[in-house]
Amino acid sequence: MLEQVKQDVLRANQRLPEEGLVTLTWGNVSGIDRASGLVVIKPSGVGYKELTIDDLPVLDLDGRQLEGTLNPSSDTATHLALYRAFPGIGGVVHTHSSWATCWAQAGRAIPPLGTTHADYFYGEIPCTRSMTDDEIANDYELETGNVIIETFTGRDPLEVPGVLVKEHAPFVWGTSVKNAFDNAIVLEEVAKLAMHSEQLRPGIQPMNQALLDKHYLRKHGKNAYYGQRT
Numbered sequence: 001m002l003e004q005v006k007q008d009v010l011r012a013n014q015r016l017p018e019e020g021l022v023t024l025t026w027g028n029v030s031g032i033d034r035a036s037g038l039v040v041i042k043p044s045g046v047g048y049k050e051l052t053i054d055d056l057p058v059l060d061l062d063g064r065q066l067e068g069t070l071n072p073s074s075d076t077a078t079h080l081a082l083y084r085a086f087p088g089i090g091g092v093v094h095t096h097s098s099w100a101t102c103w104a105q106a107g108r109a110i111p112p113l114g115t116t117h118a119d120y121f122y123g124e125i126p127c128t129r130s131m132t133d134d135e136i137a138n139d140y141e142l143e144t145g146n147v148i149i150e151t152f153t154g155r156d157p158l159e160v161p162g163v164l165v166k167e168h169a170p171f172v173w174g175t176s177v178k179n180a181f182d183n184a185i186v187l188e189e190v191a192k193l194a195m196h197s198e199q200l201r202p203g204i205q206p207m208n209q210a211l212l213d214k215h216y217l218r219k220h221g222k223n224a225y226y227g228q229r230t
């Protein structure tokens, strides 16, 4: 299982530039094998094209490195905080993808405006509060995770599998590495659509709740019927 997670994490990191989600090395993907509690993550500062499976650091949930000689991503503490707080998630993707980052920099949640959004995100994609100077000065990456977790108090992180960290960029997750990666692609698309929709119609309101419910719930949850049964 850990070997499969490594394969998935390698492939997902390689796909970040292929899908236009990153500039330089501004993004990282991790995955967790829940059976062993081990996390695989991109090493820090290594180009996506040079990455090999043996480069991938393996850590436990407390951040102890068990495999690999390269330092893990500088965002590792954020990823680990999310895995500890959200037991249903299997993968985390962090990028500075342009459209989603515009919303993060504006400090605005992305409102649900249409079915593209509703198929993947059950309501607005929230933006965190500003981090305090103390949080920035001390354990910044861990505190980034904590401010995300705080934003999801009373919300189901699998119903809205992503967040905008204010003045930073998106973190997206999913039930697996592949699912998290799909959600990261969709978040970027939804951010672009929402920004243009607001320009075309200033003051646009969130979509009809019945339509949001229909599109989200036909793909997710116990009464889902979209796609093929396996």
Ligand SMILES: [Zn+2]
Residues within 6 Å of the ligand: 094, 095, 096, 168, 169
């Ligand atoms: Zn970042």
